[in-house]
Amino acid sequence: MKAINNKSAGRCTINPAPVEPWRIPELLRKKINRQTACSLAACVHCGKCARSCHYALARPDDPFMTPAYKADQIRRIFNRHIDWLGRIFPWWTRADTPRDEQDIQSLKDIVFGTCSGCRRCTFNCPMGVDNAALIRLARGILTEMGIIPEGMANVCRNQWESGNQMSVTEEEFRNTLDWIRCEVQYELGVDDVKIAVEKEGCDFIYALNPREIKYDPSSFMNAAKFFYLAGESWTLPSYGWDITNFGLFSGDDRLGAFMAENIYQAAERLRAKRIVVSECGHGYRSVRWEGYNWAKYRQAIPTESVVETIARYLQEGRIKVDRLKNTAPVTFHDSCNVARYGGLLDQPRLILKQVCADFREMHPNRMNNFCCTGGSGLLTMPEYRPLRLEAAKIKADQLKATGADIVCTMCHNCREGLGDLISHYRLDMQVVQIMDLVAEALVLPDRKTDDNCRAEIKQV
Amino acid sequence: MSDLSGLMQHEVHLAALSFMGAAYILRIVWLLQFKKIEEMSLSAGTGNGAVLQSLLAVTKPWTIEGVRKNPAFYLQFVIFHLGAAAAIGLTFLIPYRPELLKDALFVQSLRMVLGAAFIVGLFRLYRRIADRALRLISTPDDYFALVMMTLFYALGISAVSGNPEILSGQAVLTFFILAAFFHIYVPFSKIIHYLYYPFTRYYLGKMMEHRNIGRKG
Numbered sequence: 001m002k003a004i005n006n007k008s009a010g011r012c013t014i015n016p017a018p019v020e021p022w023r024i025p026e027l028l029r030k031k032i033n034r035q036t037a038c039s040l041a042a043c044v045h046c047g048k049c050a051r052s053c054h055y056a057l058a059r060p061d062d063p064f065m066t067p068a069y070k071a072d073q074i075r076r077i078f079n080r081h082i083d084w085l086g087r088i089f090p091w092w093t094r095a096d097t098p099r100d101e102q103d104i105q106s107l108k109d110i111v112f113g114t115c116s117g118c119r120r121c122t123f124n125c126p127m128g129v130d131n132a133a134l135i136r137l138a139r140g141i142l143t144e145m146g147i148i149p150e151g152m153a154n155v156c157r158n159q160w161e162s163g164n165q166m167s168v169t170e171e172e173f174r175n176t177l178d179w180i181r182c183e184v185q186y187e188l189g190v191d192d193v194k195i196a197v198e199k200e201g202c203d204f205i206y207a208l209n210p211r212e213i214k215y216d217p218s219s220f221m222n223a224a225k226f227f228y229l230a231g232e233s234w235t236l237p238s239y240g241w242d243i244t245n246f247g248l249f250s251g252d253d254r255l256g257a258f259m260a261e262n263i264y265q266a267a268e269r270l271r272a273k274r275i276v277v278s279e280c281g282h283g284y285r286s287v288r289w290e291g292y293n294w295a296k297y298r299q300a301i302p303t304e305s306v307v308e309t310i311a312r313y314l315q316e317g318r319i320k321v322d323r324l325k326n327t328a329p330v331t332f333h334d335s336c337n338v339a340r341y342g343g344l345l346d347q348p349r350l351i352l353k354q355v356c357a358d359f360r361e362m363h364p365n366r367m368n369n370f371c372c373t374g375g376s377g378l379l380t381m382p383e384y385r386p387l388r389l390e391a392a393k394i395k396a397d398q399l400k401a402t403g404a405d406i407v408c409t410m411c412h413n414c415r416e417g418l419g420d421l422i423s424h425y426r427l428d429m430q431v432v433q434i435m436d437l438v439a440e441a442l443v444l445p446d447r448k449t450d451d452n453c454r455a456e457i458k459q460v
Numbered sequence: 461m462s463d464l465s466g467l468m469q470h471e472v473h474l475a476a477l478s479f480m481g482a483a484y485i486l487r488i489v490w491l492l493q494f495k496k497i498e499e500m501s502l503s504a505g506t507g508n509g510a511v512l513q514s515l516l517a518v519t520k521p522w523t524i525e526g527v528r529k530n531p532a533f534y535l536q537f538v539i540f541h542l543g544a545a546a547a548i549g550l551t552f553l554i555p556y557r558p559e560l561l562k563d564a565l566f567v568q569s570l571r572m573v574l575g576a577a578f579i580v581g582l583f584r585l586y587r588r589i590a591d592r593a594l595r596l597i598s599t600p601d602d603y604f605a606l607v608m609m610t611l612f613y614a615l616g617i618s619a620v621s622g623n624p625e626i627l628s629g630q631a632v633l634t635f636f637i638l639a640a641f642f643h644i645y646v647p648f649s650k651i652i653h654y655l656y657y658p659f660t661r662y663y664l665g666k667m668m669e670h671r672n673i674g675r676k677g
Contacts, residue, residue: 032494033494033495033496033497034491034492034494034495034496034497034659034663035496035497035663035667036494037491037494038491038656038659038660038663039660041491041656042653042656042657042659042660043653044602044650044653045594045597045598045599045602045650047591047593047594047597048524048526048527048533049526050526050593051525051526051529051530052525052526056593061592063592063593063595063596063597064596065593066593066596066597068597069593069596069597072597084490084648085601085648085649091600092599092600092601093599093600093601094599094600120525122664124524124525124526125524126517126518126524126527126537127653127656127657127660127661128514128517128657128660128661128663128664128665129660130660130664288501289501289671292499292500292501293497293498293499293500293501295500296498296500297500298500299500299501299502302502303501303502339673340673341671341673342671342673343504343668343671343672343673343674367673367674368525
């Protein structure tokens with residue numbers, strides 16, 4: 001195992017026991033599936049993946065940034081213990097296995113610190129090798145051994161213990177919802193907004209990112225506003241409302257299953273007809289796609305992003321917008337988890353074209369878009385921030401070329417990641433989410449904008 | 461045709477091919493033993509043909525960014541693999557349809573393809589050694605496979621000629637010895653990637669189809 005040539009982070013582990021490299025083959029055998037086995041076996045080392053990875057593009061002279069090299073770290077172990085030739089002649093395929101703490105540390109730095117799992121290399125691999133899945137496989141093995149960056153470990157622990165990543169208590173949750181309800185009533189000038197918790201038989205349950213409860217409620221407030229105006233029947237579960245899922249980032253399928261199943265069970269418990277998830281890239285991917293597989297839970301009701309819900313409202317005329325309320329040039333960043341992993345490409349554009357007077361695509365876009373560089377939990381791992389921001393140059397150049405004042409995304413993580421790189425590269429840009437722009441463009445029915453009513457509500 | 465050459469072209473060739481076929485079957489069985497991810501989520505669409513598109517990716521170079529930025533890579537790929545097809549074809553033409561090799565134009569075409577593939581092979585070898593990123597990820601198997609394939613093309617050129625008498629020469633014998641070696645070695649080497657291609661591509665395409673990824677907006 002070779003160390004990457006960036007500053008290696010200190011050993012962070014949630015398991016104080018000594019590292020046990022001998023467990024790796026056993027864990028690999030346990031976690032491997034046919035899709036990953038195919039990807040492990042099929043790489044021809046052509047090196048084409050380097051041309052699609054933002055890390056490799058930002059560091060063209062650093063061979064350690066090639067996605068195939070990163071995936072090779074787990075491929076070597078596979079070759080050494082599972083593949084035919086590597087077991088007999090390991091040197092022939094450079095088959096190897098981590099032997100000590102240093103090897104494990106090196107593996108950890110590579111799989112957690114040099115890949116955002118954006119899957120751009122996967123779609124640009126002539127063989128269809130899914131390097132991102134291999135990185136996640138390696139992360140999962142390390143996580144099971146307790147070798148995981150501290151920031152990520154903390155979030156995982158919160159999710160296991162409280163069912164949400166920020167350890168929001170039910171009391172805190174309900175209190176926050178209550179003042180958000182008041183705020184929405186005030187903004188709309190009405191007094192009949194309801195944010196029901198644990199209400200049975202609603203049309204859908206709404207699940208969100210804990211940051212919307214903890215410190216950035218604007219996203220949830222906007223959603224509540226739209227649901228009210230559209231006359232929706234909706235509710236929030238008191239438990240099982242967190243769509244974020246660090247099982248996805250850590251490679252821990254058990255945590256992935258636990259978090260996703262909380263939501264599926266909440267929908268079942270409340271007899272909801274749908275699950276709607278807020279604007280969160282990996283949350284959408286986890287709840288809509290991967291979670292059902294991790295939890296082995298056969299999907300019975302539709303699951304959709306709130307962006308799809310809003311697009312439907314606009315199409316059906318259930319909410320009215322005026323695009324001239326957003327005149328600044330806006331560009332859209334496709335979140336990897338939503339676009340490359342989820343195929344949700346058209347609905348955000350459908351909305352943006354209705355709520356912005358000057359919408360412009362960035363290039364490349366859709367499935368070829370570059371990562372915000374904050375994916376795969378990298379924002380929770382400050383030890384890898386310098387390299388992440390160096391790799392972010394590709395995204396910064398892409399943003400700059402649009403000439404837009406505003407970059408819009410449909411992912412909280414991307415919002416943070418883009419914000420970080422915008423500040424680092426001193427771009428004159430603002431990051432918003434789709435619901436922010438819809439809220440700006442919203443045309444309220446006349447009866448709900450009466451000043452007297454506002455004053456009354458304020459008093460209440 | 462010498463006895464040894466005849467033996468290599470027929471009995472040994474067929475035995476090596478049988479071994480390769482058996483090893484391929486075992487490889488596929490081995491691959492299928494890994495548990496498959498069962499898709500539990502509802503499909504997002506009614507099928508967008510992504511499986512077929514994924515399987516045909518090799519015929520659509522513009523879908524791969526590395527190729528879009530460097531089209532010469534695809535040209536190399538095509539030439540190199542046409543050379544492989546020509547060399548493999550020769551292992552059947554020489555023993556079973558030698559009369560075809562009396563056609564000067566056909567033989568000249570074969571030699572041109574093999575010659576171009578040989579040059580590409582040398583270039584690929586140079587690139588693998590000179591490019592730091594490629595050197596880092598290359599294994600002895602990668603180098604060996606490339607060297608042997610390039611050698612195979614060179615021997616293929618030597619083996620074909622408009623003159624049937626030359627077909628019985630040392631070049632043909634060496635060509636068939638190498639072919640037999642290949643048939644035994646390939647199932648264990650990276651050259652087997654073409655056996656995996658349909659699998660990786662199928663599963664990627666299947667996932668894309670299920671999630672309706674890749675459709676045009």
